[in-house]
Amino acid sequence: MNHPVVERHPILDPEKAAPFPAAAFQILRNTQLRKNVAHATDVIQEKRDRLVAEKADWQELRSAGSALRMHLLENLGHYLEQFEERCTATGGVVHWAKDAAEARAIILEILRQEHATEVIKIKTMTSAEIQLNPAIEAAGMKAFETDLAEIILQLGEDEPSHIVVPALHVNRTQVREIFARRMNRPELTDDPKELTGAARTFLREKFLRVPTAISGANFLVAETGSVVIVESEGNGRMCLTLPRTMITLAGIEKVVPRFQDLEIMLQVLARSATGERMNPYSSLWTGVTPGDGPQRFHVVLLDNGRSDILARGRERQTLKCIRCGACQNTCPVYRQTGGHAYGSVYGGPIGAILTPQLMHLEHAQTLPYASSLCGACYDVCPVKINIPEVLIDLRAKVTDKEREEERRFFDPMYLGMIIANFFFASAARFRFAQKMGRLGLRLFTRKDGWIHYLPSIGARWTMTRDLRGLPDQTFREWWAGRNAGRGKEGR
Amino acid sequence: MRASLFITCYNDTLYPETGQAVVTLLERLGVEVEFRPAQTCCGQMHANTGFRSEAYSQAKRFVRMYQDAETVVIPSSSCVAMIRDQYPGLFEELGNEELRREFASFLPRVYELSEFLVDKLGVEDVGAYFPHRVTYHASCHGLRALHLGERPFKLLANVRGLELVPLENLDRCCGFGGTFSVKNAEVSSAMLSAKLIDVLTTRAEYCTALDNSCLMHIGGALHRQFAAMRTLHMAQILASTEATPMEATL
Numbered sequence: 225m226n227h228p229v230v231e232r233h234p235i236l237d238p239e240k241a242a243p244f245p246a247a248a249f250q251i252l253r254n255t256q257l258r259k260n261v262a263h264a265t266d267v268i269q270e271k272r273d274r275l276v277a278e279k280a281d282w283q284e285l286r287s288a289g290s291a292l293r294m295h296l297l298e299n300l301g302h303y304l305e306q307f308e309e310r311c312t313a314t315g316g317v318v319h320w321a322k323d324a325a326e327a328r329a330i331i332l333e334i335l336r337q338e339h340a341t342e343v344i345k346i347k348t349m350t351s352a353e354i355q356l357n358p359a360i361e362a363a364g365m366k367a368f369e370t371d372l373a374e375i376i377l378q379l380g381e382d383e384p385s386h387i388v389v390p391a392l393h394v395n396r397t398q399v400r401e402i403f404a405r406r407m408n409r410p411e412l413t414d415d416p417k418e419l420t421g422a423a424r425t426f427l428r429e430k431f432l433r434v435p436t437a438i439s440g441a442n443f444l445v446a447e448t449g450s451v452v453i454v455e456s457e458g459n460g461r462m463c464l465t466l467p468r469t470m471i472t473l474a475g476i477e478k479v480v481p482r483f484q485d486l487e488i489m490l491q492v493l494a495r496s497a498t499g500e501r502m503n504p505y506s507s508l509w510t511g512v513t514p515g516d517g518p519q520r521f522h523v524v525l526l527d528n529g530r531s532d533i534l535a536r537g538r539e540r541q542t543l544k545c546i547r548c549g550a551c552q553n554t555c556p557v558y559r560q561t562g563g564h565a566y567g568s569v570y571g572g573p574i575g576a577i578l579t580p581q582l583m584h585l586e587h588a589q590t591l592p593y594a595s596s597l598c599g600a601c602y603d604v605c606p607v608k609i610n611i612p613e614v615l616i617d618l619r620a621k622v623t624d625k626e627r628e629e630e631r632r633f634f635d636p637m638y639l640g641m642i643i644a645n646f647f648f649a650s651a652a653r654f655r656f657a658q659k660m661g662r663l664g665l666r667l668f669t670r671k672d673g674w675i676h677y678l679p680s681i682g683a684r685w686t687m688t689r690d691l692r693g694l695p696d697q698t699f700r701e702w703w704a705g706r707n708a709g710r711g712k713e714g715r
Numbered sequence: 716m717r718a719s720l721f722i723t724c725y726n727d728t729l730y731p732e733t734g735q736a737v738v739t740l741l742e743r744l745g746v747e748v749e750f751r752p753a754q755t756c757c758g759q760m761h762a763n764t765g766f767r768s769e770a771y772s773q774a775k776r777f778v779r780m781y782q783d784a785e786t787v788v789i790p791s792s793s794c795v796a797m798i799r800d801q802y803p804g805l806f807e808e809l810g811n812e813e814l815r816r817e818f819a820s821f822l823p824r825v826y827e828l829s830e831f832l833v834d835k836l837g838v839e840d841v842g843a844y845f846p847h848r849v850t851y852h853a854s855c856h857g858l859r860a861l862h863l864g865e866r867p868f869k870l871l872a873n874v875r876g877l878e879l880v881p882l883e884n885l886d887r888c889c890g891f892g893g894t895f896s897v898k899n900a901e902v903s904s905a906m907l908s909a910k911l912i913d914v915l916t917t918r919a920e921y922c923t924a925l926d927n928s929c930l931m932h933i934g935g936a937l938h939r940q941f942a943a944m945r946t947l948h949m950a951q952i953l954a955s956t957e958a959t960p961m962e963a964t965l
Binding site for chain 2: 248559593624642685692698
C-alpha cells in the first residue's frame with residue numbers, strides 16, 4: 225500500500241530560513257499541501273464570517289479591543305510590574321528574559337532544579353519562537369507536545385503552519401499514516417473518532433507520568449496575576465492541572481489590565497480564531513493553591529525584541545496582536561503557500577510584520593514584501609492592526625538599509641525605482657521616458673500588438689502573463705492633438 | 716462644473732483609451748474637463764515598494780499641482796487610495812506641516828471616477844449602451860480602501876443592454892499588488908490562477924473594473940491563454956452609447 229508521507233520541513237528559524245519567494249516556489253509545487261490549506265482556511269473563514277455577522281456590535285467590539293490593546297501597550301511597564309507583584313503575591317515566581325537565549329537558559333535551569341527528564345507542553349508558540357524544543361533535547365530531556373495538532377506535527381517531524389490550527393496543512397489520511405507509524409498502531413483507520421482515540425491513549429499516559437509542564441499564555445491579567453489559556457480539546461486543562469510544576473512562557477505584550485477586560489478579548493478571540501461564540505475550554509489559574517494543581521509555578525516574561533517594537537512609531541501596533549489567525553485565513557498569499565514559506569512559527573500577514581521586527585530587521589527581510597497589500601487582513605483583524613500600513617513602513621526600512629549597500633547597483637528593481645523617480649520629477653522627463661519606452665518595447669511587441677516575453681525583471685511578469693504593447697499615442701499626446709485644434713489646451 | 720483629470724502615469728502610457736473614455740463620458744454629462752500636462756505619478760509604486768522619500772517628492776508635486784483645482788477626478792482606485800491613505804502619513808513623517816494642511820483642505824475635492832459620478836454629480840444612469848455580458852472585478856483598493864460599495868453596481872445596472880454576471884469571491888485579490896507581481900511572481904501567478912477560475916466561470920465577454928492595474932494582470936493572463944474574454948475599464952463601458960459604441964482595443 226502506498227503511504228502518503230509528510231515532507232520533513234526545516235525548523236522554522238528566521239535566521240536560517242530561505243527568502244520568502246524561494247520558499248514559496250518550493251511549496252507551490254506541493255499539491256496536497258495547497259489543497260489542505262485551501263480547504264481548511266475556507267472552512268474556518270466561513271465559520272468566522274458567520275459568527276461575526278451575527279454580532280450586531282462587532283465593529284464596536286473591534287474598536288474596544290483595539291483601544292484596550294493600545295492602552296496596554298502605552299502603559300506596558302506599569303501593567304507588567306503589577307502582574308509581577310500580583311503573581312508573586314499569589315505564590316508564582318516571575319522571571320524576566322530579554323532574549324531567546326536567556327529564556328531558554330531560565331527554563332532549562334528550572335527543569336534541572338526539578339530533576340526533570342521529560343516535560344509536557346501546551347499552547348506555546350512562544351517556545352517555538354525561542355527554539356525551545358531543540359534546546360530541551362540538547363540538554364538530554366524530552367519534550368512532548370500535547371495539543372492534538374502539535375502531536376501530529378511532532379510525530380510527523382513537521383512544523384506548525386498556522387497560528388491557531390498548527391497542522392492545518394495536514395489532512396486526515398496523513399494523520400492516520402503518522403499515528404500508525406509512530407504510535408505503532410497499524411490497525412488505525414482514518415476515522416476521526418479512532419484517530420482522536422489513539423491520541424487520547426497516547427496522551428493520557430504522558431499526562432499521568434510527566435510531572436513538569438510548559439505552557440504559553442493567551443493573556444496575563446495584571447490586576448490578579450492570573451494566566452489564561454483558551455483551547456478546544458481539554459488537553460491544555462490536563463497540562464495545567466495534573467503536573468507538580470508549571471512553567472508559563474509568555475511574551476510581555478500578553479498582559480491585559482483588568483480581569484474584566486477578558487470579556488472583550490475572549491469574545492473577539494473565539495469568533496475570529498475558530499468561528500465559535502466561546503471556545504470550549506478557557507482555563508484561568510492564579511499562583512499556587514495548596515493541594516490543588518501545580519505546587520510550583522513559574523512565569524517567564526519574554527522580551528526578545530518586543531520592547532524595540534514598542535519603541536517604534538506606527539509599527540508598534542504589531543504588538544496588539546492576540547494571535548487569532550484570522551488574517552492568515554483571509555490572506556490570498558497565505559491561502560496559496562500556507563505558513564512554512566514564512567520561515568517562522570508566525571506565518572501569514574501578522575508573521576510578515578512580526579517576524580522581521582523580532583529579528584531587528586536583520587533577518588526575514590523578504591517578508592514585508594510577501595503581500596499584495598490587498599488589505600483583507602486589516603478588515604478581519606479583531607484588534608484593528610493596520611497590517612498593510614506596517615508592511616509599507618517595514619518596506620521603507622528595508623529599502624533604507626539597501627540604500628547603504630553596494631549591491632544595490634546590481635539590483636534591477638532598485639535601479640528601476642531610482643530611474644523612475646528621476647523621470648517622474650518633471651513632465652518633460654516623463655514624456656521622454658514614454659517615448660523611449662515605446663521604442664524599446666517595440667522590439668518585444670509581436671504582430672498582434674502584445675508582448676509575450678520581456679528580459680531581466682520583466683521576465684518575472686511575462687512568465688505567466690502577456691502585456692499589451694504600448695499604444696502609438698499616449699493620453700497626453702491625444703489630448704494635446706485634440707485641443708490644439710480647439711485652442712483650449714489645459715494649463 | 717470643472718474637473719481636472721489626473722489620468723495616472725500608467726493609464727497615460729499604457730491605456731490612453733481609458734482616459735479618452737473618461738473625457739467623453741464627463742463631457743457628455745456636462746462637465747468641463749481640464750488636463751494639466753505637468754502631471755506624472757502619484758507616488759504609489761515608490762511608496763508601496765519602500766521608496767518613501769521618492770514617494771514623498773511625487774506626493775508633494777501632486778498637491779502643489781492640484782491644490783487650486785475645483786475637483787480632481789482619477790480613474791484608478793489604487794491611486795486615490797494612495798492619496799487618501801498614505802499622503803497624510805508621508806507629510807507627517809517627513810515633517811512638512813504646511814503641505815499637510817494644504818493637502819487636508821483639498822483632499823475632499825479628490826474623487827475616484829465612480830465616486831465623482833454618483834456622489835458629486837448625483838448620476839447613476841450615465842446614458843450608456845453596451846450590449847454585452849460583463850462581470851465586475853472589485854479591486855482591493857476600491858473595495859476596502861475607498862469603500863466604493865454599491866456605486867459601480869448602480870452604474871453598471873443602468874447601462875442599457877448590459878448583462879451583469881456576478882463574480883464569485885469578489886473580495887479576493889487578483890494577485891497584482893504592484894511590484895509584488897514581479898518580486899513574488901510565482902505566488903502572484905498562483906493567486907491569479909485562482910482568480911481566473913472565478914472570472915472565466917462567469918462566461919462573460921468582458922471583465923471590467925475601476926482599476927486598469929488589476930485588469931492588466933487579469934487581462935495579461937487571459938491573453939496568454941487565448942481566452943475569449945477581454946478586460947475593459949469601466950469608463951469605456953460608461954462612455955459607450957448607441958450613437959458611438961466603444962469597442963475594446965485589443
